[in-house]
Amino acid sequence: MLMTSDFPFQRPPVIWPEPADTTEELSSRLRKNSTLYDRYQRLDRKWKGRLSDFLTGRKSLPLTYDPFFKFIFNPDYHQDRLSDFVSSILGIQITIVEVLSMEDTLMDGESYLIMDLVARTKDGSIINVEIQKQGYDFPGERMACYASDLLLRQYIKVKKSHGHSPHDFSYRDIKPVYVIVIFEHTTPELRLENNSYIHYGKTTFDTGIELHMPERFCIISLDVFREIPYSKLKKCTQSAWLLLLSTETLKDAERLILDYPWLEPIYQEIAALRRKPEEVFDMWSEALLRMDENTLKYQVERMQAEVDKLKQDAIKSKQAAIESDAENQKLREQAKSDQARIAELERLLKEAHTV
Structure with missing residues (x-):
């Protein structure tokens, strides 16, 4: 300043x-x-x-930390970079046109947990990219809540958009919402024996009917990705971006630049911060x-x-104790009844012997 x-x-x-x-x-x-x-x-x-x-x-910067991640993917300067990253993850062409304010989150009290970055695409879809340093409990429930928040944002915007009166609104205007969560330390339920590190999901029905359910989910296990030898990784844009997030040593960064020269400007920006x-x-x-x-x-x-x-x-x-007491009382009553029955039978036997 x-x-x-x-x-x-x-x-x-x-x-x-x-x-x-x-x-x-x-x-x-x-x-x-x-x-x-x-x-x-x-x-x-x-x-x-x-x-x-x-x-x-x-070493390079730890890019999985929120401020450094946003430095690299700052949409004010690198809108194309963010679009390329998200496109490589989702496997479809995405164009980011704006990043939404975090102050607008509708989930009170969760603003520092939810959504490292929320962006709107050219077609009106909303994308959330979140990096979790450690896997929180109930990841599925969290992601469902994130998607609900994104849908509600979009719903409100569409209803208020220019040219739409409340009567003109149609649910066909609702576009997909994408929740991308990158785990640095994967929770046990997300680890598979085949070392899959990226998982895609959406709502489906067991009968096979097809409805447009707008929620889309993508989970990336960065620690599982790191366990795969460099030589075994498929050489592609997606691998390059995930390697960028995973690489810290200069030796690894130099190897990465040789295979993906388009990453060099990013490392130059990072290096410039040393001054x-x-x-x-x-x-x-x-x-x-x-x-x-x-x-x-x-x-x-x-x-x-x-x-x-x-x-x-x-x-x-406590319930077990109550049930145990009830059972014991029942047994005591049964024993008492049995004793009375035995006494009655013995009396009858005695009378039978005296006849």
Whole structure:
């Protein structure tokens, strides 16, 4: 942000003439700026190491984190890039025309969990791309809710669109909605023995009738994809994009550029950030904040699930005890009845012997 007469206290962003090549040089440069050095020192050891590896050119950015992903696929500058990525994933030609505001999400309280990126296509379809660092519970239910949110957005827009009165609305105007979820750590129920890493789904009927159900789903298991040797991967645009999201070392990046030269401008943009430590720190802070929020949400969900299970177990135990008491009472009454019957039979036998 440039200094202006209207904002005299604003300072220009920190931009280095050349990136740092060593950890020592990086540390020396950061010490010269108290704000940057303080932010660097407040990072834990793991994240301090990852940031240092990037700024010194040893590793690329972790592109599966939301701010870095949006940096690469920023539709204001790279609309075609986002369109190509989504097209390769869905296997159909997609043209992104706008990215929808996250503030418009209709699912209250879930805005930091749902939808890393929501976009509208040329034909009116809506696409959600979400990257989950860890697999949350109930992934199917979550995706269904995401699709419902997207459909409701579209429904409202179509009803309000120019030239449509409420009476002119037709459900035939509803276009497909696509939910794409990329798991970095796949949940057990999504792992198959054949190592399939991409799954497509939609609503179907057991009788084979065909109705236009607009929800479309795509699940990508990035960790399963990483387990496949590079030489075994099909050389295609889809593989290239997933490799871009998976690759961190410069050696792997160089190999990727040799096979897919069109990725080179992306890596050049990433490399240019090494001269802009302040911008990188801002993105890193946002990534860590988002991760902390999601981790907290995940932990709360797991604890709530544990509490619910314990409550259910307690109810079952109490019910079993009640049933056990009832059964014991029934047995006691049966035993008492049996004893009375035995006594009666013995009396009758005794009378029979005396006749």
